[in-house]
Amino acid sequence: MMLRETKVVALTVFHTFLLAICSANGNQTCRPSSCGDIQKISNPFRLKGDPSGCGDPDYELVCENNRTMVNLEHGKYYVADINYDNYTIRVVDPGVEKGNCFSAPLYSLTREIFRSDKRAYFLNPHEATNTTVLMNCEQPISDGNYIPITPCNRSNVTSSSSQAYVYALVGGGDSLLVNDIKYSCTISRTIITQFLKPGNLSMSDLQEILLQGLDISFLPFRCKSECHVKGPYCDLDWTKNT
Template identity: 35%
Template sequence: MSIYQVLLLILVLFLAMTSNVELSDRQCTSSCGDIHNIRYPFRLRSDPKRCGDSKYKLTCEDNHTVLHFRDGRYYVQSINYSTHQIRLIDNGLQKDNCSSLPSHSRASWALYNSKIFYDPNNPYYMARGGLLIIVNFSKPVSSLLYIATAPCIEGSNSFNTSSNWNLYALINPKALDVKDFCTISRWTWVSIDFGDKEQINSSSYNYERIHNIMADGFDPTFFCFFDFYSIYKGHQGCRSFLYTGGKHRLTMKFYRNFA
């Protein structure tokens, strides 16, 4: 058999396998609430086991598509299969209620610092975006870096019984920005990449604007494509790009075929 015949045979097998995968993909399409066309690599918990990838499992709760990721619960707002992005909103946030807060607590802050988005087993990554935290202070702070949450949120009505506590928002904080006399209360990712040049302080951002940014959600990226070798071996190949230190690091993964 000549090399051309071998290549032709490989091409025919490749097209046949990808056609079967596409057919299975269409048969596994689901919907929940406003999210239609839930398909590979995603799957609903109620879908047949052959559908989707278990690492991208979603649930349908009270007509909301929900992603449970580590210790968080997020509402899925959209899935873009062209850009490989899923828009998520912390389930504690409400768009028209500036007193609503992210559900991520101080306890989960340590998990964030462990760089869960850099975990090789994590199927999502944040290529761009920022971080917003809500902090409690035992006394007022005059620094422009701290954006007061009042009148949307009063410390005495949220985390503490004492009115001596003061709540502030911090954008993309550094370790030195979190002072000794404060505690981290809530935090969330946001889709806006504030950058280094923009002046992020209370003179340009009030808390209502900050809350709207949080309530708009964030866009982690999933990246899944067919890898010829893995298809040849009877698997479907997914690869996750992990974002570290301003550079993209590629981690190759092979997952079992859903068929």
């Protein structure tokens, strides 16, 4: 009888020990990651090098020079913030820096790259944004809507010595048309920014909004993770973030 009780106790202790190990391993495997200012990186995000099975590969971030970065269509962007409550990640072009001259974005960022059904990130249609173009012009332009730009590095925004003048033009949403571009100018970058009311803007206004970054939504992950339950009726509700 005593031997039987001893075996039961031993099995109970062993079982408890295994549960403790499994629990510890589970917590250790998918603990939140950190890189620079971005702390507690967790599902759906994963940091490159995290254990397989943690986070979604479509939302993999990388840590470079102690800065968290995300791969978008044309290159890597700094991650300035992740908001898990409203499913947004704020991205900043790595070419933009604070200063007395204009540090041009390295990449164009257009609405088209967010319009594919298979994209991991979307623009929230209820959030106001601008379409801004940087352009090189052969002649000076006397138009209050054209923002004169003094680039820190001219080679970043123009490849032609004949186009000596650099301007930015800010349009509300999708309202910027080809007809708005003066005939002597060619576009070097097209960028989506947080909302700026067009008109009477300065170079420093534009630089400041670029430094603040752009909020893009990872709400598609919510739908992706729930579609196996909702089936063909799965869709995004931007007003409720569901």
